[in-house]
Amino acid sequence: MSRTSYLDVKAVILGRIRSGELAPGDTVPGEAALAGEFGCARVTVNRALRELAGAGVVERRRRAGTRVLDPTPRDAAVEVPSVRAEIEATGAEYRYELLARRIAVPPRQVRAALGLGPRARALHLRCRHWAGASVHQIEERWINLDVVPAARKVDFAATGPNDWLIRAMPLSRVEHVFSAANANAAEAELLGLAPGAAVFVVERRTWIDGRAITRARLVHPGATHRLVARTQSPL
Amino acid sequence: MSRTSYLDVKAVILGRIRSGELAPGDTVPGEAALAGEFGCARVTVNRALRELAGAGVVERRRRAGTRVLDPTPRDAAVEVPSVRAEIEATGAEYRYELLARRIAVPPRQVRAALGLGPRARALHLRCRHWAGASVHQIEERWINLDVVPAARKVDFAATGPNDWLIRAMPLSRVEHVFSAANANAAEAELLGLAPGAAVFVVERRTWIDGRAITRARLVHPGATHRLVARTQSPL
DNA sequence: TGACGGAATATGTGCATACATATTACCCAT
DNA sequence: ATGGGTAATATGTATGCACATATTCCGTCA
Incomplete structure (x- = not known):
């Protein structure tokens, strides 16, 4: 007979939530009570509940106890x-092509995004x-030379x-915005698509340390490009 | 003088990685060594390193030790x-409209997605x-009645x-696939857009327990719809 | 009645210790 | 050399204990 693991505790609690024995909003018994029930140390229960909290299954507050959260799908x-990795994963040959490189004053919108003044110059790449x-992506990029000289x-x-x-750069924050659009003439030309x-x-x-490094607009043919997101509920 | 917390250990190790003192591929000193250096218990170091591993900063293997990973941007x-939440967050009024409801044999592609036999029927909603x-989304949905009677x-x-x-349903797994397309005649009509x-x-x-519950195709006007993804590097 | 302060309590975390387990390194026999 | 078994080692985890801290509850006092 081996000792009870925090994994066992986790699994049992999760089972009770799944079965409805513990419904959203319910308070999970305290660590001490569960430790008694499972015949293990309180720290073991603590770890199980802490990980469930990290997974977004329960919410913990001192003194108030542990409550079951609504099963809102996690992020x-x-x-x-x-x-490169994306393309080579499909078995296709990856090829990169630099179309333009210049240092210039970016358009107003890009200046705002990079936190640049009205006359600041930045590195522009296409x-x-x-x-x-077939073309996989065209990339329009501005790099903040103040941050990345x-x-x-x-x-x-x-x-x-x-x-x-x-x-x-050891980048510290990344933001992606996904959207759909109709290709304009220039984009259609570069992508080999109809306008x-x-x-x-x-x-x-x-960003690095709150300073914007770069802004890129990446355009892909809509017919072929897919982006997959998976959410795995714990166990 | 308070005792050293696992948070302190975490912060110091992370600092060494950021500063380059510990480069990707390097082996982090063993738990025992770090415990000695910080004057704390090995369990404290263990928790710090375990959380860094969970954050994808380092990789741990028994006997082999702890290694710094490449700073590949995390998921x-x-x-x-x-x-509803998305719309009401913008202040606009949310309205829902059911256009069609029937039970029928889904097209082959949907049957495959739901794991249904060639003659199985499912609930179809539009x-x-x-x-x-303005229309925010049109929804074409099939529900597996075997799983959700x-x-x-x-x-x-x-x-x-x-x-x-x-x-x-306490759904256990969710998959989203994002893509861009040109609206066909029917979609354009429903969305109030030009074809x-x-x-x-x-x-x-x-899915729930590996059984497919439902498949939905959600179509949004490309001009207005945005999806934002953020990646926050650990501290 | 209401504001305030302290007691009660649940979680949060640290420590020393012991044992478990995976994996590597090494040594020995063939 | 080479294959295989074994010891060494780093991480993984359970326990009992102690103390920290946030929050709620409740009684007291104005």
């Missing part, structure tokens, strides 16, 4: 892979990523800006 | 809100969700199927 985890013979000396001919930035074709747009912004 | 968390005077008796006139399902306008499509599937 879904989206894997936002690097372009790239194209191929999956075999090293980028000024990189030509980005061989390495995509995203791969380079990931290596160069007006649906495109899947990802706008990515990254 | 981004997408908040997939309930339609709904429209309004945000004030109770849905047969629900008319879904007042409550949307998603709200009802969340309440009725061919870009739409943001979410396909949602949910």
Whole structure:
């Protein structure tokens, strides 16, 4: 007979919630009570409940106790892979192409996004990523040279800006905004699509220590691009 | 002088990784060594490192020790809100409309998604969700009546199927697929858009205990719909 | 009646210790 | 050399204990 593990406690509590014995809003018995019931130490129960709280199943407050939360689906985890990995995973050959590189004053919207003044200049890149013979993504990127001065000396001919930035900067915050749009003439041309074709747009912004590093607009053919998010409820 | 907390240990290790003192691939000193250095118990170090591993900062293997991982951006968390909450958050009035309800044999693709046999019937719903005077989403949904027989008796006139399902079923797994498409004639009509306008499509599937409950195709006007994902690096 | 303060209580966390378990390293026999 | 068994080792986890801390409850006093 082995000792009761925190995993056992976790599983039993979760079972009671699943079966309805413990309904949303109910108070879970205290750690001491459960420790008595399971014949284990209070710390063991503590760990089980702490992990359930981390998984969003219950909510814990001192003195008030542990309550079962509404089974609102947790945030879904989206894997936002690097372009290269995404393409090579399908077996297609990945090819990167730098279309333009210049230092210029960004449009007002980008300046706002990067927290730049009205006359500040930034590095602008336009790239194209191929999956075999078809375009996978076109990338319109602005890099804040105040934060990443090293980028000024990189030509980005061989390495995509995203791969380079990931290596160069320990980015602390990333935001992705997903949307759908009709391709304008320029985008359609670069993607090899008819004007007006649906495109899947990802706008990515990254920060380090609260300072905006870069803003990228990534445009994909809508017909083929898919983004998958999975939510796994605990056990 | 208070005792060293696992939070202190966590912060210091994270600082060493940030500063480069511990680079990706490096082996973090063993728990015993760190416990000695910090003058705390090994269990305290253990908890700090365990949480860092949970956050994806380090990788732990018995006997092999703890290694610093590549700072690959973690999975981004997408908040997939309930339609009602999403709309009411903007201040607009939410209205739900049931357009069709029938029990029928689903198309082959849906049967496959729900794991149904060639002649199995399922509940089909078509709904429209309004945000004030504009259409926010049209919903095409199939519900597996083998798994949710109770849905047969629900008319879904007042409550949307998603709200009802969340309440009725303790779903264990959710999958969302995001994509962009051009609206076909029927969709454009229902959304009040021109045919061919870009739409943001979410396909949602949910399971309970490995059995598929429902499959929904949610279509939004591309011009207005946005989905935001944030990744927060640990402290 | 209502404001305030202290007691009661549930969770939060640290420590020393002991044992479990996975995995590597090494040594020995063939 | 080589294959396999075994010891060494780092992490994993359970326990009893002690104290910390947040929050609620309740009684007291104005």
